[in-house]
Amino acid sequence: MTVRIGVIGTGAIGRDHARRINQVLGGAEIVALSDVNRASAEAVKKDIAPEAMVFETGEALIASPDVDAVLVTSWGATHEQYVLAAIAAGKPCFCEKPLATTAEGARRIVEAEVTHGKRLVQVGFMRRYDAGYIALKKVVGTSIGAPIMVHAAHRNPSVPEQYVTPMAIHDTMIHEIDVLRWLLDDDYVSARVIFPRSAARSHAKLRDPQIVILETAKGMVIDVEIFVNCHYGYDIRCEVVGEDGAASLPEPMAVQMRLDARLQNRILTDWKDRFIESYDVELQDFIHAAARGTAAGPNSWDGYVAAITSDACVAAQEKEGEIVPINLPARPALYN
Ligand code: NAI
Ligand code: NAD
Ligand code: ISE
Numbered sequence: 001m002t003v004r005i006g007v008i009g010t011g012a013i014g015r016d017h018a019r020r021i022n023q024v025l026g027g028a029e030i031v032a033l034s035d036v037n038r039a040s041a042e043a044v045k046k047d048i049a050p051e052a053m054v055f056e057t058g059e060a061l062i063a064s065p066d067v068d069a070v071l072v073t074s075w076g077a078t079h080e081q082y083v084l085a086a087i088a089a090g091k092p093c094f095c096e097k098p099l100a101t102t103a104e105g106a107r108r109i110v111e112a113e114v115t116h117g118k119r120l121v122q123v124g125f126m127r128r129y130d131a132g133y134i135a136l137k138k139v140v141g142t143s144i145g146a147p148i149m150v151h152a153a154h155r156n157p158s159v160p161e162q163y164v165t166p167m168a169i170h171d172t173m174i175h176e177i178d179v180l181r182w183l184l185d186d187d188y189v190s191a192r193v194i195f196p197r198s199a200a201r202s203h204a205k206l207r208d209p210q211i212v213i214l215e216t217a218k219g220m221v222i223d224v225e226i227f228v229n230c231h232y233g234y235d236i237r238c239e240v241v242g243e244d245g246a247a248s249l250p251e252p253m254a255v256q257m258r259l260d261a262r263l264q265n266r267i268l269t270d271w272k273d274r275f276i277e278s279y280d281v282e283l284q285d286f287i288h289a290a291a292r293g294t295a296a297g298p299n300s301w302d303g304y305v306a307a308i309t310s311d312a313c314v315a316a317q318e319k320e321g322e323i324v325p326i327n328l329p330a331r332p333a334l335y336n
Helices: 012-024 040-048 060-061 076-088 101-116 131-139 168-185 276-291 300-318
Strands: 003-008 026-032 051-054 067-072 094-095 122-124 147-155 188-194 212-214 220-228 235-242 246-248 257-261 263-265
Touching: 003 012, 003 060, 003 276, 012 026, 012 040, 012 067, 026 040, 026 060, 026 076, 040 051, 051 060, 051 300, 060 067, 060 076, 067 076, 067 276, 076 094, 076 101, 076 122, 094 276, 101 300, 122 276, 122 300, 131 235, 131 246, 147 168, 168 212, 168 220, 168 235, 168 300, 212 300, 235 276
Parallel strands: 003 026, 003 067, 026 051, 067 094, 094 122, 147 220
Antiparallel strands: 147 235, 188 212, 212 220, 235 246, 257 263
């Protein structure tokens, strides 16, 4: 069966996911596109999916009998309305992070899916599909013993002027929030934020860098540095310290060169390249599950927990240095 997919939001990542589905992956094709900026959808049709229909609204795309499954890759604040519409239509839906921009919005999605009674939503937490994180997870709790601490960093070379302090959590650190609870098989109980002096390349509405300290239910302490004006490259780091040893996320493959009396490796600069294989694998997983009328991988509950944790981290930014508790409701059986 070929899964007929509609894409809502054909910007940077929507275009890239459409390319993957039509040119790299198997079992699906892009049949529908929609974007508030119609010219963007028309451009993706022309370049990637000439057979696709362009719909005026995301809702019309979801309702179309020609669409079996939906990709939501529009701006974060619009995700909730489309995911709820896809659940109401009973169609599998891949939603880029964040699932919703508020915990309340994510809770509404969880409730709608639980009422529907079957999983339909996959959240775009692609790091769970990254070979490096999967290899790291294999040694946590085994070779290095029970984990005690994590030191992580998420560095982007630069961000646009519209990127403001809370986005360092909602837009950027949300990947660590998800992947570290998956890696450690644990949940967070509190957050605290510390700000060093701001980097000269930052701007008035962005305190950058920042360090978020998370505590988990099993007593682990995690520090995550977020530095989105680091200038030198796109750099994702993660070291887990356990009872018997420490293990680090592997660096991306890079040819080592001896040049001009220096030993050098290139560092990536664009997030699109760092996890390029894991975007392929997550979407192939989505296609396989959608062919069976369901969804796999990171679920709405994971999106909801990430939203609750993000909200707590943003509150911790505002109360600089103070510990903010994180309270999670009971997990519905659908997500066990
Ligand atoms: P973008 O701004 O390049 O593209 C967003 C597109 O959505 C634009 O074309 C815009 O016109 C369209 N759009 C906005 N509101 C819409 C609506 N209501 N209906 C239809 N279309 C709408 O943004 P980008 O970078 O592609 O990000 C999109 C989403 O992907 C975000 O949620 C972002 O967090 C996520 N993302 C995830 C990444 C990952 O590593 N998993 C990386 C980059 C983005
Ligand atoms: P973008 O701005 O390039 O694209 C967003 C697109 O959505 C734009 O074309 C915009 O016109 C369209 N859009 C906005 N509102 C819409 C609506 N209501 N209906 C239809 N289209 C609408 O942004 P982007 O970088 O592609 O990011 C999009 C999403 O992807 C965000 O949620 C972002 O967090 C996520 N993202 C995830 C990763 C990742 O690593 N997983 C990386 C980048 C972006
Ligand atoms: C972007 O939306 C992503 O998801 C990238 O993975 C992240 O590194 C970047 O900071 C975000 O803006």
